[in-house]
Amino acid sequence: MNQSSKQFSRIVGTGGYLPEKILTNADLEQMVDTSDAWIRERTGIEQRHIAADDQTTSDLAEQAARQALDMANLAPEDLQLIVVATTTPDKIFPSTACLLQQRLGNHGAPAFDVQAVCSGFIYALSVADQFIRAGMVRNALVVGAETLSRIIDWSDRNTCVLFGDGAGAVVLEVGEEPGVINTHIHADGQYENLLHVPSGVSKKPITDSISERSMHMRGSEVFKVAVNTLSQVATETLARNGVAPEELDWLVPHQANKRIIDATARKLKMKPEQVVLTVNRHANTSAASVPLALNEAVRDGRIQPGQLILMEAFGGGFTWGSALVRY
Ligand code: COA
Numbered sequence: 253m254n255q256s257s258k259q260f261s262r263i264v265g266t267g268g269y270l271p272e273k274i275l276t277n278a279d280l281e282q283m284v285d286t287s288d289a290w291i292r293e294r295t296g297i298e299q300r301h302i303a304a305d306d307q308t309t310s311d312l313a314e315q316a317a318r319q320a321l322d323m324a325n326l327a328p329e330d331l332q333l334i335v336v337a338t339t340t341p342d343k344i345f346p347s348t349a350c351l352l353q354q355r356l357g358n359h360g361a362p363a364f365d366v367q368a369v370c371s372g373f374i375y376a377l378s379v380a381d382q383f384i385r386a387g388m389v390r391n392a393l394v395v396g397a398e399t400l401s402r403i404i405d406w407s408d409r410n411t412c413v414l415f416g417d418g419a420g421a422v423v424l425e426v427g428e429e430p431g432v433i434n435t436h437i438h439a440d441g442q443y444e445n446l447l448h449v450p451s452g453v454s455k456k457p458i459t460d461s462i463s464e465r466s467m468h469m470r471g472s473e474v475f476k477v478a479v480n481t482l483s484q485v486a487t488e489t490l491a492r493n494g495v496a497p498e499e500l501d502w503l504v505p506h507q508a509n510k511r512i513i514d515a516t517a518r519k520l521k522m523k524p525e526q527v528v529l530t531v532n533r534h535a536n537t538s539a540a541s542v543p544l545a546l547n548e549a550v551r552d553g554r555i556q557p558g559q560l561i562l563m564e565a566f567g568g569g570f571t572w573g574s575a576l577v578r579y
Pocket of ligand 1: 286295410473509567
């Protein structure tokens, strides 16, 4: 470990992948008692992507990872760390990170999953950033990948209109300047019953009961905690890093609900054009949403080198967090 000269992580590649199949609000009108107008007004969502029956989370992750590696000009075999944030792993084990490593043809780098539901990417980025700062590795692949559609009860209008599938990735490399300036991650486990899937492994093994293997959510209660918590973490991030709101160039938020995103942007006094919004087209892709949004704004040229980005997320657990990044 090198303690004398400080080292940081920098984002040197981004990637994203969305499955081909699109499910529109009009399609959902045929499936449950809902309307395009209700979904747009309450959430800002117009459509979502859904993985094909034979597509797994690691399939989505591989596509996003290869794009990020290409942009970083890094060969997969030279990766030193692979972290995948997911709530919808291919299997109970091996981890999706190990399955991704197998696909990429990397041998020997540590590879593991991080489970923090919709905050998973921020958690994974924080973990990988610490590995690089500590001098343990010189680069890392961080992926958020989900097939949320597999844990949705498609007859439950309270949840099925909100989620989609996808994957996003970044490659981090060591640098002398940040890069990732700071990450702030938190959890409060007391909220288990507001947002959860009842079945799993040791408590209630996965059964054929759709209700038990699908997401349950008390939406309006989750909404209130999310708005308050994201406002707090935005304030904390600015204060702890001595950054004024007007110094931020971009907000890259978790894409759960446009009204939650608007509330955070208002708190930060950011203009709508400084907010990277994908929720209308992607819906909530959980751990994939932040890296997918980042990748989109990097690739279309909105985010430019040197700009200051605040990423934030909130999810089941509850978990929440932020990353302040100089791109
Ligand atoms: N279509 C039509 N009506 C629906 C509906 C749907 N898809 N889903 C719920 N409703 C109904 C409810 O049954 C309720 O009807 P009632 O008043 O007759 O009981 C009514 O709409 C209002 O429900 P409410 O839950 O108060 O609406 P809301 O304004 O809070 O919006 C959410 C609902 C789910 C969109 C919103 O609460 C939300 O986004 N919550 C956070 C979800 C989230 O982000 N989860 C993931 C965190 S990472």
